[in-house]
Amino acid sequence: MAEGDPSTDAASATRIVGWQHPWIGYLSSAPAMIIVAVVLAFPVVFAAWQSLFDLSPLQDETPFIGFGNYIDVFSEQTFWSSLGRTAIFVFGVIVLGLTLSIIFAFALNRVVSGLRFIRGLAILPYIVSSVAAALMFRTMFNNEFGFPNQILEMLGFGAIPWLSDGTYAMIVVIFAQVWTDLPLALLFILGGLQTIDKQLTEAALVDGATGLRSAIYISLPLIAPQITLATVWLSFKAVTSLGTVLALTGGGPGDSTQLLTLEMVRLGFDEYETGTAMALVIIIFVLNAALTVSYLGLQRKFGTK
Amino acid sequence: MGEVNFNNVVKRFDDGTVAVSDLNFSIEEGEFLVLVGPSGCGKSTSLRMVAGLEAITGGEITIDGEVVNGLTPRERDIAMVFQTYALYPHMTVEQNMGFPLRMARVDPEEKKRRVRSATNILGMENLLGRYPRELSGGQRQRVAMGRAIVRSPRVFLMDEPLSNLDAKLRVQMRGEIARLQRELGTTTLYVTHDQVEAMTLGDRVAVMHDGVLQQLAPPARLYQAPETVFVAGFIGSPPMNLCRATIMDEGGALVAKFGSFALPIDPGSIEKYPNVREHVGRDVVLGTRPECFFIASGDLPENKLVKAKVDFVEMLGAEALIYLPTDAEQIDGSTRFGVKAKTGANGGTEPEQLTLVARIAPKTVPSHGEMVNIAYEEDSLHFFDIDTGRALR
């Protein structure tokens, strides 16, 4: 035990300072714990329980059917196609989001103090709601007056039917999603870059590594934990994304951007298939958790730390 | 006002480690008592128990005869200077110093007057409006002192108050603390790991090791008559040479043999450590202070000399240290006799051989590799029990 070091002291000390009775601790944290338990934890348990019953409307009985709802979900073609679209969506968001956040973070890390305000700008999308962002992208990618098409026509290419073609609509949705969620991913990676010891990159410079090679061989491996964190964040937001897609395409055109989350809303709120919707909720939870765990696993396997 | 008593005080942490075991001593009214020891010896914990920042597991602490175990810090009427100063960053110097008075609901006019007078004593009238971040280390230290004295408490508690200052400032502030305490006459308990601070500041010094009080004595006595091997090794710089030695009776004269060396034990030393006589033929711990050696001038009898080869020399200007390797087993006072030694924390390591350090006048400095004859001053040998580490008195 090192004396004078409050952190190690604190671990083993029985202190008088501070109300030392344990119930003060419980009492102060109880309201917060209870509210969070009711709002965040209870619904999960409730959904898991409800998903085991046949809760179809227009029937008097709600029999226990075990995994029947899950079997129903898995046997639906719409589930598999929306799962596939979700996979494409999540993959696209991660690839685009990571690429942009890494490039932007490297640039911001080098920025001289006069341009610091760019970091402030870069975080701006963070304060825009998903619906507002979707609306802005709807305007921007309008087939007739949208800027991407104006530029394409100026360059002599034909206009692209951004929001009326399934493939392009998916691309626009991915762009909108990345736009809203990039700030945090960018901040994570920038934070990682700022912790790198300047001497390391200077040593690399002396050893003859130029900017790009130094970035690839020295900096990137060192910020693997932050890249993982950014991946977890982007993936989490993409898997659970609803507002962006709903407000931008509503799942269309056709059902080309109908993601799992939209499917869940359709089942629950439009078709009143409560039991199956609950099963889908649980499937989304599990999918999200499994993805998060797998990124952490990947990092443990290939990461530096 | 301000007598502090430790009666069988014990501190055991939640995880079972004993930080302080059975502490018994008292701090007289107006006394400057320094608690000194290596880090982890329980000195800060003891101080914090007086402050009320740490619960007392067993025994009791009294201030002016009143048991304070159950009292909050607020009810104890004490003031404390922290190692980090713990100045409130959002308050000016004046507000910092006035904080204890504000908490005591002292009338604002009176508060102002007392803060001013404390500021005058410390000579920092021009800093009153500043914030802690605008102060130098020495100034912060002064504010912390000011916050302590402004309330005229019964007891000052100081927890390594100088350890965050640079060496020069530390000496200066040391002097100031001593002066301040003399002027105010407030009972002071001062914790430090620095023996120089302890020796220069304390009316009495309490040396702690592994939660056990080793010796409580005025500085001079601590140096001249250490009670345990630990104190012997801890007080003094460079530290006392400590090694295993065997007491031999050679025709009526007692001799301490260590490794292949031997020193006759003079009557003066035997008088100070009469128990040595009971240990003839047995092993003891022999302690010799570096400054008691001198280079023999040839007219001393052969058996009073130690002949050794100089390994290296450190020239310090006013003095020189010479290092003489021996084949005697070195004794480490901090690991051999403490609680940790008994639990085998240091078991199994090879005994190290003693490198004798002698501090000599710089006139006759031998060079590396030279054989020298050194002799030892009368009545300045120290003897300790090899098992208990206690002085053979």
Next chain:
Amino acid sequence: MLWLPLAALVLWTMGPFLISLSVSFKQPAMVFADPGLIPDEPTLDAYIRVLERPGFQKALWNSIVIGFGSLFITLLVGVPAAYAFARFRFRGRHLLLLFSLLPMLAPKVGLMFPLFLLSVELGAFDSRLFLIFVFTGMLLPLAVWLLVGFFQAIPRELEEAAAVDGATQFATIRTVIMPLAIPALITVAVLAFREAWNEFELVLALTQTADSRTLPYELFLMQDATGIADFPIQNAFALLTIVPLVLVYLRIERYVAEGLLSGAVK
């Protein structure tokens, strides 16, 4: 070579804002006729129409009530909890981690349906009070997580010094801890308020009428209500919902960036 990615970053970030701003200053018919970035005949018509809409006014009021209401309760309940997690020793302290990870484990989109059923069960469907309660639960993990970090960063010695200086525990919190925590509280308040202000999914699930609907949902509904897409009014609406946050955000950008980083997730 630095300017290329930086220019891309500015374009990427500001592009959608600028286009939206441009469209919002046009007459609906001119959007197609005058596709340039700078409107030929700029007009505030769209903004006036938004402000005059009863739906907007009601939603704005609801957003303010629900946003500040949930923020207030979040701080009221979250500050003691965070202080307890940071300083007190009690069983259940380790729940902090679970507490702060819950939003990741139980994403909002999955809570929509169970909470909807719960609200119906409690007779609290389409009630602002219930929304405040739900939002509080949503904001608390973020707020507590950030505040715990701030409280832990306050040196323990300061509290000990205050105790020795004669302060009661309550006086210590009032005179030492809280003044030091003000920047933290502001940061947390801004981040939490943003969450509440922008929330869409749960409002979609828990409200039905204009009496409790907040701005994002109203904006969402307006897309359908305007028939042939009235782009200027939609963008004016969107920008008006963003403006209050931008104004606050610009003042404390540095704290927000650092607060977000220390919060790590969420």
